[in-house]
Amino acid sequence: MKSLPLRTELVGEEPYGAPTDPVPVRLNVNENPYPPPxxxxxxxxxxxxxxxxxxxxxxxxxxxxxxxxxxxxxxxxxxxxxxxxxxxxxxxxxxxxxxxxxxxxxxxxxxxxxxxxxxxxxxxxxxxxxxxxxxxxxxxxxxxxxxxxxxxxxxxxxxxxxxxxxxxxxxxxxxxxxxxxxxxxxxxxxxxxxxxxxxxxxxxxxxxxxxxxxxxxxxxxxxxxxxxxxxxxxxxxxxxxxxxxxxxxxxxxxxxxxxxxxxxxxxxLLAPVTEVMSEREKLMAWLCERNIPYAQSQANFVLIGPLVDSTKIFAKLRDRGVLVRETSIPGCLRVSIGTPVENETFREKFGELVDRTGAVE
Ligand SMILES: Cc1ncc(COP(=O)(O)O)c(C=O)c1O
Missing domain, CATH: 3.40.640.10 (Type I PLP-dependent aspartate aminotransferase-like (Major domain))
Known part of the structure; x- marks a missing residue:
């Protein structure tokens, strides 16, 4: 790239995009988890x-x-x-x-x-x-x-x-x-x-x-x-x-x-929306019960944090087959709502990693 006459403001820029690791539970780009019927x-x-x-x-x-x-x-x-x-x-x-x-x-x-x-x-x-x-x-x-x-x-x-x-x-x-x-x-x-x-x-x-x-x-x-x-x-x-x-x-x-x-x-096509909404409420109630901080969400994802070491939690979740999203907000992870089984897997793996105060165990 060095020798190319690239616009100055593009020098050193990376193409936009979330990691696409082929893990079993992908909750990182806010997709609808159900394929078209x-x-x-x-x-x-x-x-x-x-x-x-x-x-x-x-x-x-x-x-x-x-x-x-x-x-x-x-x-x-x-x-x-x-x-x-x-x-x-x-x-x-x-x-x-x-x-x-x-x-x-x-x-x-x-x-x-x-x-x-x-x-x-x-x-x-x-x-x-x-x-x-x-x-x-x-x-x-x-x-x-x-x-x-x-x-x-x-x-x-x-x-x-x-x-x-x-x-x-x-x-x-x-x-x-x-x-x-x-x-x-x-x-x-x-x-x-x-x-x-x-x-x-x-x-x-x-x-x-x-x-x-x-x-x-x-x-x-x-x-x-x-x-x-x-x-x-x-x-x-x-x-x-x-x-x-x-x-x-x-x-x-x-x-x-x-x-x-x-x-x-x-x-x-829109039929799964009600399930996604109720799964989102279920996740927020689960976080609330455990005193894990989160933002009230009206979308198909929830922002969780601040957590003590979100980067470590992100990596450990990925090692356990669950991909979420690191955000620009310090200590915060964003998790998309998936199928009930995927959401259960997320809660189980995340619950193992995070104690009641949001710190890593
Ligand atoms: C707020 C917001 N706007 C727009 C988009 C882009 O969506 P599209 O797939 O329609 O380009 C996204 C995708 O994640 C988004 O989060």
Missing amino acids: PEVVSAIGHRLAESAASLNRYPDREVRRLRTALADYVRRDIDPSQIWAANGSNEVMHQILGAFAGPNRSLLTFAPSYSMYPVYARDTMTKFRAEDRSPDFSIDLDRAADTIAVDPPAVVVVASPNNPTGTPLSPDEVRRLHNLVEPTGILVIDEAYAEFSDSDSALDLVGELDHLIVVRTLSKAFGLAGLRLGYAVASADVVDALRIVRLPYHLSTTTQEAAIAALGFADE
């Missing part, structure tokens, strides 16, 4: 076989049929012109920064949060700024108001529920933040985990708030992480701006057809 697999297979016959042609650049299927799924009087889709919500948010941020503009978020936000900023030459969240991981909106007034950001991104803490943002908080950001900025609410939450979605506010973009994904609750399909819901003007920066034919025919087929089975 057989009827969905067969419907996707059928549609892919049919569409393969026209793979000599480029896909629909405007993704019209899929955007209509997503609008039907989202409901709330959302028109297909208010929906945009791309390869995962990661690509959607990258496009948002491509359209609304860039040199001499900034992205503001509230830390700790999703570790890809600084990466989107870096790639689009946007200045990255992070305000600290409060000790309970909520956002202090009075403090945010001061920060935004002093130096208005082009884009504010908030994950709700937040990764890695599981903290939701209420519709009232979204409205308040939007009013702070408008008219010069855009507010992105990243709802990758919204289907696991009891809190109301910001989708209800899209018709009301012009500078709001709600981003969602089929990777988590839908259990289709391998499909790579994320979408944005916003005003038609915002969507038109995203269409300017998307690469031509960014979403393959294969992805579009598989996603349309899958959306026909939304209820079946």
Whole structure:
């Protein structure tokens, strides 16, 4: 790499990604532990076989049929012109920064949060700024108001529920933040985990708030992480701006057809969500009983800690066949909710390692 004329800010950077060790219990990337049911697999297979016959042609650049299927799924009087889709919500948010941020503009978020936000900023030459969240991981909106007034950001991104803490943002908080950001900025609410939450979605506010973009994904609750399909819901003007920066034919025919087929089975695909939510509550109750600190979560994972030596616990869990995630928060590990058997295995192995005060035995 030394001799390559790489952009200075990329020198020494590593590609983003969690370890992918092939251990029996993988609870490190917040996936849905259940594969799609057989009827969905067969419907996707059928549609892919049919569409393969026209793979000599480029896909629909405007993704019209899929955007209509997503609008039907989202409901709330959302028109297909208010929906945009791309390869995962990661690509959607990258496009948002491509359209609304860039040199001499900034992205503001509230830390700790999703570790890809600084990466989107870096790639689009946007200045990255992070305000600290409060000790309970909520956002202090009075403090945010001061920060935004002093130096208005082009884009504010908030994950709700937040990764890695599981903290939701209420519709009232979204409205308040939007009013702070408008008219010069855009507010992105990243709802990758919204289907696991009891809190109301910001989708209800899209018709009301012009500078709001709600981003969602089929990777988590839908259990289709391998499909790579994320979408944005916003005003038609915002969507038109995203269409300017998307690469031509960014979403393959294969992805579009598989996603349309899958959306026909939304209820079946989302069926495990209730079990995941109750397993999350069970894990939090188990931690509470043992006085092990954790953050109240509304997502399909729980942030545990601070622990006395989280790095050692992480390694020992991995040696015992359970992969969790180390986080940027000192002493804290994030564990995804898996199947009941996987969760039981986690509790058993973790329980062996951690005593009642959260210290290593
Ligand atoms: C908060 C948050 N947003 C977005 C994503 C990206 O999801 P996708 O698979 O749709 O790109 C993740 C993935 O872990 C996430 O945690």
